[in-house]
Amino acid sequence: MKKLQDYVSDAKAAVEAITVEAARGLHGRDDVTFIDVREPPETAKGKIEGAEAIPRGTLEFAVDGPQPNPALSDKSRTYIFYCAAGGRAAMAAARAKEMGFEDARAIDTGYPEWAKQGGPTE
Template sequence: MAQNIKKSAKDMVKAALSTVPAISVEDALGLVDNDTHVFVDLRDGTEQSKTGTIPGAVASSRGMMEFHIDPESPAHKPAFNQDKTYVFYCASGGRSALAAKVAMDMGLSPVVNLSGGVVAW
């Protein structure tokens, strides 16, 4: 019997986008060398090698992000333990919106989503 999916990925992204604050590429460009912001690249290594990363970004694939944020996890990344604003991004903004929502639910703050992702960058 087929599964009865009650909420589509599109619906989940839409809900995340309505919850997570967004930042435009234009506004984010000026924050790359700003020590009050951390850019978080949620794409996998293959995507990063094809299109590059934003300078200084922390790599945290969508599948490992929760473990990188959690200070009790053996996979914790100290970059997530700072009093800074976290700018999440992916290819186009959907995965990063979902990830930013989860990060906010975990208590990471402040978190923003880069509108349009690397495609817009």
Template sequence: MKRVKDMVAAANSTVDHAPASALMDLYGQGDVTFVDLRDPRELDREGMIPGAFHCPRGMLEFWIDPESPYAKPQFQTGNRIVFYCASGWRSALSAQVAQEMGLPNVSHIEDGFSGWKKAGGPVGDKPAKS
């Protein structure tokens, strides 16, 4: 059986990643989009990075592909994309998939939203609608 920890390690060997404390200086820059991959229940419980775009992990490939009927403009801007989840596992796999699909300039927060909060990053309520 292929183990998820091995899949995450493989993804981290091919995609840019850093702890939240190192990526906080990107927050608020107009050419950077933070993408929250967590389940809506996690957003309800914990909030999210203000201004981040919420993309449920199960929709990622469909929302990235510009030819998909579900494509989202947030993935077509050319902005740097910084993915995050709770602890950096889903975001590692998501950044790898996005990179494989041809999305340029992707990275992820290796210690996730928990690292963001621990580093003192801003936290807001979830948006009304994705």
């Protein structure tokens, strides 16, 4: 039987994990969308400036549900997923790739490290 860490490990093996420094270099580009997959109580305390908040549990619906999120409409863009520590982001990026996204990456550490390193927040 698989455990949570098995799913996270599989996801991390399937996607490109990037550092906060690398993500900061992509922030603000017109061809890059940041997706915060944390839960609403977490994002209420702050998120990466300009990021779209889509909780991990609703990602598939936001991509292919009855009312898809327009932020996920262009599967040829670069999408940078992040969470609090990297696990949910890796799982979201892996699922996005399975759903046809060409370039889905995950920040390997998460929002707290982004904020600590002075990345723009809102």
